[in-house]
Amino acid sequence: xxYYYYDYTYFIYLLPALIVSMIAQFRVQSAFxxxxxxxxxxxxxxAEA
Numbered sequence: 552x553x554y555y556y557y558d559y560t561y562f563i564y565l566l567p568a569l570i571v572s573m574i575a576q577f578r579v580q581s582a583f584x585x586x587x588x589x590x591x592x593x594x595x596x597x598a599e600a
Contacts, residue, residue, distance in 0.1 A: 590596055 587596055
């Protein structure tokens with residue numbers, strides 16, 4: 552069965568981009584989780600600001 556205009560080398564480019572974006576998302580979420588509990592000079596947390 553042949554799929555027109557479909558090439559498996561597409562995954563060679565898609566997979567690394569997907570992995571990098573997942574790593575970036577994890578790092579942003581962990582940084583937000585870490586700093587959302589830290590209070591600043593006005594006694595506000597990051598989540599309240």
